[in-house]
Amino acid sequence: MSLVVQKFGGSSVADAESIKRVAQRISLYAKARHQVVVVVSAMGDTTDDLVDLAQQITDNPPPRELDMLLTSGERISMAVLSMALNDLGVQARAYTGSQAGLITDGDHGRAHIHSVTPGRIQEAVDEGHVAIVAGFQGVSHTSKDITTLGRGGSDTTAVALAAALEADVCEIYSDVDGVFTADPRVAPAARRVPVITSEEMLEMAANGSKILMARSVEYARRYGVPLHVRSSFSGRLGTIVSDDPDRMIPVDPDVTLRTADVAGRDSADPSKEIPMDLDLNAAGGLEAPLISGVAHDSSEGKITVVEVPDAPGKAALLFDVVASTGANIDMIVQNSSTVDDTVAISLTLPEADAPKALKAIEGAQEAIGYQEVRYNDQIGKLSIVGAGMRSHPGVSATLFRCLGEAGINIDMISTSEIRISVVTEQARLADAVRVVHNAFGLDAEQTEAVVYGGTGR
Numbered sequence: 001m002s003l004v005v006q007k008f009g010g011s012s013v014a015d016a017e018s019i020k021r022v023a024q025r026i027s028l029y030a031k032a033r034h035q036v037v038v039v040v041s042a043m044g045d046t047t048d049d050l051v052d053l054a055q056q057i058t059d060n061p062p063p064r065e066l067d068m069l070l071t072s073g074e075r076i077s078m079a080v081l082s083m084a085l086n087d088l089g090v091q092a093r094a095y096t097g098s099q100a101g102l103i104t105d106g107d108h109g110r111a112h113i114h115s116v117t118p119g120r121i122q123e124a125v126d127e128g129h130v131a132i133v134a135g136f137q138g139v140s141h142t143s144k145d146i147t148t149l150g151r152g153g154s155d156t157t158a159v160a161l162a163a164a165l166e167a168d169v170c171e172i173y174s175d176v177d178g179v180f181t182a183d184p185r186v187a188p189a190a191r192r193v194p195v196i197t198s199e200e201m202l203e204m205a206a207n208g209s210k211i212l213m214a215r216s217v218e219y220a221r222r223y224g225v226p227l228h229v230r231s232s233f234s235g236r237l238g239t240i241v242s243d244d245p246d247r248m249i250p251v252d253p254d255v256t257l258r259t260a261d262v263a264g265r266d267s268a269d270p271s272k273e274i275p276m277d278l279d280l281n282a283a284g285g286l287e288a289p290l291i292s293g294v295a296h297d298s299s300e301g302k303i304t305v306v307e308v309p310d311a312p313g314k315a316a317l318l319f320d321v322v323a324s325t326g327a328n329i330d331m332i333v334q335n336s337s338t339v340d341d342t343v344a345i346s347l348t349l350p351e352a353d354a355p356k357a358l359k360a361i362e363g364a365q366e367a368i369g370y371q372e373v374r375y376n377d378q379i380g381k382l383s384i385v386g387a388g389m390r391s392h393p394g395v396s397a398t399l400f401r402c403l404g405e406a407g408i409n410i411d412m413i414s415t416s417e418i419r420i421s422v423v424t425e426q427a428r429l430a431d432a433v434r435v436v437h438n439a440f441g442l443d444a445e446q447t448e449a450v451v452y453g454g455t456g457r
């Protein structure tokens with residue numbers, strides 16, 4: 001018997017029909033005698049609609065009240081999904097985040113998990129019930145107020161529960177068949193990645209891949225929770241995020257595989273539904289690919305501070321000023337000093353954080369002593385991610401060459417051990433993704449990616 005945590009995203013529970021379909025899938029696991037804990041997102045675009053509603057009332061909704069409003073979305077889906085399961089003869093009970101023991105700090109709108117005490121959930125599954133938990137929400141351990149974990153937070157709810165319950169796997173269901181080598185909406189030749197390490201997945205998520213909330217991957221990495229990212233619209237294997245090739249993972253109500261076997265079996269026939277004559281020996285010399293994927297992000301803007309005096313302490317002051325606004329700085333580039341002993345410093349940050357940051361920098365012009373500050377929101381960031389990069393020289397040369405040949409200019413560059421990111425003009429970002437995907441030999445011969453649902457909102 002395994003304990004499986006299953007998270008269903010908004011597009012998987014968009015309407016009554018979808019909820020019944022999801023209930024069917026859950027019932028297969030329950031009938032195969034797995035213990036099942038389900039985490040649900042709000043139905044379809046509900047959360048966006050609730051945000052819109054709040055904005056029609058006021059420009060400045062109090063964060064506590066906004067959380068109260070937004071958490072109602074997940075409470076609807078948990079209740080109706082539980083009804084659908086009971087209708088199928090599966091005993092199910094729905095729980096709010098607070099009832100499920102998701103204890104957070106008091107930071108409304110982006111609360112962090114403080115502790116997880118899922119006593120009631122453990123009891124429910126021990127009694128043979130399916131426990132359904134409202135995702136994205138918790139309760140503050142100080143104020144006892146209801147909080148939300150930030151957009152996409154149901155992923156984190158699911159992983160946190162999986163860690164606390166020591167689940168065998170945390171399945172994340174959405175409307176695509178897993179993690180792809182690039183966003184299939186941009187690069188139709190993208191391939192499904194059968195297995196990826198948590199480190200690579202974290203870089204993908206942190207650099208624009210929307211399939212998983214980055215925080216949930218961090219959490220899974222810290223607690224060693226294997227993830228299976230897959231579609232609720234098909235029976236296919238998705239992507240296993242795991243660092244342990246020998247780990248046994250339930251991938252189907254009746255089938256358990258080792259992480260390594262998933263990679264092998266998968267290369268034999270990626271389109272195969274499971275369970276169907278699982279040929280575990282069909283692995284065949286799959287060499288670890290150099291690049292696991294290409295991520296892109298067009299949600300950032302670039303601030304450039306021009307003619308900053310080339311003197312100790314100036315950069316510290318600038319970044320103190322920006323940090324004080326709570327802005328989340330991503331890339332930083334400073335060019336070396338010019339003849340006039342000044343430098344230009346550029347930084348990228350989420351577009352939403354830019355107005356506050358710009359205002360603060362302008363306010364500190366005299367103290368910093370710079371000439372001018374510029375802002376550009378028409379930038380795009382492309383990142384290639386792959387653990388294979390560590391041991392292979394020439395990866396950056398290939399990246400820069402293919403962009404150059406396509407006439408795409410590189411504005412900024414940053415690297416980690418397993419990632420190279422470049423900033424380009426936003427209008428060329430989609431082209432850049434396709435060009436790079438092709439240059440690293442990632443293009444599939446036949447289209448693999450199916451996007452099953454969702455409004456892409």
Ligand code: ASP
Binds near residue numbers: 048
């Ligand atoms: N419903 C919330 C959102 O749209 C949380 C989630 O879906 O994970 O962000």
Ligand code: MG
Binds near residue numbers: 152211213
């Ligand atoms: Mg999501």
